Amino acid sequence: MPEDNETIGSVSQSRYEQIVAELREVVDQHSRGQFTIGDRALEIEPSRPASGSRPEAGWTVKESLTRLAEDIALKYSTVNNARWVASRWPKERRQPGVSFTVYRILASLEDEGQRFAAVKRPPEGKSRWTADDASRMLGWQVESPVTKQEKISAIPSLAQDEDVAATVTTDLLGRPAVSAKVAVEDRVRVVEELTRDEQVAATAVTGLLRRPDVAFKAMSDDYPDYDQWRGQEVLLPAA
Incomplete structure (x- = not known):
C-alpha cells in the first residue's frame, strides 16, 4: 500500500482517500437520484412491449416523458434513458456502491439472471465495478484500453x-x-x-x-x- 508521503496528483495519499470517500457518496447520491427519475418516469409511463396498445386518447409515451423532462429542466433522452435503466433494475436488485453508469451498461445484458448476478460480482481482483469493466464484459470499447x-x-x-x-x-x-x-x-x-x-x-x-x-x-x-x-x-x- 502506498505510504502517506506519496502523492497522487497534488495531494497526499491520505487526502486522496478522503476525496475518494467523499466522491463515492456523491456518486451514490447521483445513482439514487437517477433511479428516482427513472422510477417516477416508469410510474407515469410503465414499460410495455413495443407492439403493446396505448390508450385511445391521451398522451403518448414520448409526449408524457417530454412534458416531464421540461418540467424538471432535463432532456427527454435523459429521462427516457433513466426510465429504461430503472425498468431493467427493480429496486430489490440494486446494489449499494454501484454507479448508475455501471447499471446503465450492465442493463444491456439481455439475460435477466445473468444481469442480476453480474452486478453482485465485480471482476476478479476488484472490490467494485468500473465503467470499463462493465463495458469489457459486454465486449464494448473501453475508455482506457489495456490489452493489445x-x-x-x-x-x-x-x-x-x-x-x-x-x-x-x-x-x-x-x-x-x-x-x-x-x-x-x-x-x-x-x-x-x-x-x-x-x-x-x-x-x-x-x-x-x-x-x-x-x-x-x-x-x-x-x-x-x-x-x-x-x-x-x-x-x-x-x-
Missing part, C-alpha cells in the same frame, strides 16, 4: 476525424520499425492507394528509377525478356 486488442479496437474511433487519421498515418509511415512489421501485401496495398494521386505516383516513380536494382527487378518480373535488353541501346523509330 482493446488498443487496436480504439484506433478506428479515435481516427474518425480525417485530420487525425492523416496525422496518425503520417506518423506511422515515418516509423520504419513499425512498417517493417506490416505484411508485404498490406504495404503494397498502402502504396497502391497512396499513388492513385498522379503527382504522388510521379514522385514515387522518380525515386524508384534512382534505385536501378529495384527497377530492374520490377521490369524483370513483369517482362521476362527485360534482362536481354539491359545495356543495349534502344533505337527509336525515325520521326
